[in-house]
Amino acid sequence: MEQEIAYNILLAYFKEGSYLNITLNKALTPDMDRHMKNRITRIVYGTLQNALLLEYQLKKFVKKVKVSEKTILLIGLYEHYFMDIPDYAIVDELVNLAKKVKGIRTASFINAVLRNAFQSEINLEGLSEDEQLALRTSHPLWLVKVFKKQYGEMETIKILEADNQVPLRSGRVNTLVISRKELLEEDEHFQKGNLSEDGVLYEGGNIAATDAFKKGKVTIQDESSQMVARLLNPDEGSEVLDMCGAPGSKTTHLAALMHNTGHIDVYDLYRHKEKLIQDNIKRLHVTNITTHTADSTTLKDTLDKQYDAILLDGPCSGLGVLARKPEIKYHDSSAMDEIIPLQAKLLENAYYLLKNGGKMVYSTCTLNKKENEKQIENFIHRHPDMEVLEERTILPYQYHSDGFYMCLMRKR
Numbered sequence: 358m359e360q361e362i363a364y365n366i367l368l369a370y371f372k373e374g375s376y377l378n379i380t381l382n383k384a385l386t387p388d389m390d391r392h393m394k395n396r397i398t399r400i401v402y403g404t405l406q407n408a409l410l411l412e413y414q415l416k417k418f419v420k421k422v423k424v425s426e427k428t429i430l431l432i433g434l435y436e437h438y439f440m441d442i443p444d445y446a447i448v449d450e451l452v453n454l455a456k457k458v459k460g461i462r463t464a465s466f467i468n469a470v471l472r473n474a475f476q477s478e479i480n481l482e483g484l485s486e487d488e489q490l491a492l493r494t495s496h497p498l499w500l501v502k503v504f505k506k507q508y509g510e511m512e513t514i515k516i517l518e519a520d521n522q523v524p525l526r527s528g529r530v531n532t533l534v535i536s537r538k539e540l541l542e543e544d545e546h547f548q549k550g551n552l553s554e555d556g557v558l559y560e561g562g563n564i565a566a567t568d569a570f571k572k573g574k575v576t577i578q579d580e581s582s583q584m585v586a587r588l589l590n591p592d593e594g595s596e597v598l599d600m601c602g603a604p605g606s607k608t609t610h611l612a613a614l615m616h617n618t619g620h621i622d623v624y625d626l627y628r629h630k631e632k633l634i635q636d637n638i639k640r641l642h643v644t645n646i647t648t649h650t651a652d653s654t655t656l657k658d659t660l661d662k663q664y665d666a667i668l669l670d671g672p673c674s675g676l677g678v679l680a681r682k683p684e685i686k687y688h689d690s691s692a693m694d695e696i697i698p699l700q701a702k703l704l705e706n707a708y709y710l711l712k713n714g715g716k717m718v719y720s721t722c723t724l725n726k727k728e729n730e731k732q733i734e735n736f737i738h739r740h741p742d743m744e745v746l747e748e749r750t751i752l753p754y755q756y757h758s759d760g761f762y763m764c765l766m767r768k769r
């Protein structure tokens with residue numbers, strides 16, 4: 358049963374590139390027990406997180422496979438190499454699954470390949486050190502090289518290993534409605550988080566299916582991401598701009614920190630994403646936000662206003678969230694640097710929209726220093742009246758949360 362659900366989620370990813378977290382959350386229904394949900398989650402994430410290594414191993418036994426067969430075989434190899442399940446049970450269940458979804462011929466093929474593969478250990482000898490590290494942790498070689506150059510070998514190994522952990526289900530307590538202490542007393546499946554003072558971890562599956570979520574007491578947000586609004590920490594009653602806001606996790610956090618006072622203008626490029634922000638505003642009982650759809654790279658030309666505080670949490674390469682979105686590491690490397698000029702343009706707009714004496718935070722969920730430290734260094738060089746007050750990088754292994762960069766600046 359678990360294998361079949363995991364198979365359907367992974368097949369949709371391999372065939373259509375569907376988002377893992379969305380299909381997974383849909384598949385985890387309230388009637389499933391916690392054990393079952395955890396197992397499905399582990400198989401889905403584990404298989405995709407380790408896909409390069411598993412495919413490397415699979416190629417030793419089969420040259421060409423259909424995507425449906427590949428999906429079943431990768432699950433089998435993942436369970437064999439990474440989970441504590443007897444080989445006969447893995448083969449039995451996957452052969453039955455193959456019979457059900459593909460028929461008897463595929464089932465006997467799966468049976469033969471798995472029995473054969475299970476006799477063999479993974480052997481990476483003969484490859485260079487970087488190639489071995491890349492394969493062992495299933496990251497593309499170019500990414501291993503980028504991380505090693507920017508963070509050194511020891512940090513890189515810890516980051517790559519953290520990318521293969523099953524992400525925690527984290528949420529933020531909506532302090533407009535309830536305190537964290539009260540929420541923990543109300544629902545025993547919630548526990549205190551590892552990092553954020555508003556953070557909770559949930560053990561019962563999809564947070565969006567909880568009563569607390571529906572009533573706006575909690576929202577889904579990684580704990581590192583929760584540190585961003587706290588870093589900006591806007592004053593009550595102030596005028597705030599959030600330039601790239603959808604789906605509104607940080608905007609609604611800013612509103613909570615401001616106790617629904619003052620005013621926040623939030624922008625996003627896409628109309629359908631503005632709707633997501635509006636849904637969150639409504640669910641979380643926020644009353645001080647106005648949403649807009651516009652391109653924030655030209656805001657300074659259209660807005661006749663300056664703000665006390667600005668959040669720029671713009672588009673980025675996402676290299677901090679590879680545990681949660683393992684699909685990103687299999688993207689083409691060229692996408693990474695294309696985004697840098699766009700971020701610089703957004704920063705320029707932020708500069709002109711910030712009052713003298715105002716503060717702003719630039720944040721990303723990437724670990725690529727060219728989008729982070731270097732981007733800010735260039736920005737400060739262009740605008741010497743901007744002063745860095747605090748710069749922080751959270752690495753994914755430190756708190757079992759997303760990798761994030763955030764920088765608090767002030768305009769003199």
Ligand SMILES: C[S@@+](CC[C@H](N)C(=O)[O-])C[C@H]1O[C@@H](n2cnc3c(N)ncnc32)[C@H](O)[C@@H]1O
Nearest residue numbers: 601602603604605606607625626652653670671
């Ligand atoms: C990292 S996400 C923002 C996450 C959001 N701050 C939150 O915490 O929920 C970046 C957002 O920037 C938006 N975006 C990208 N280019 C933009 C542009 N030129 N102007 C405005 N928004 C843009 C994307 O649509 C995306 O929703």
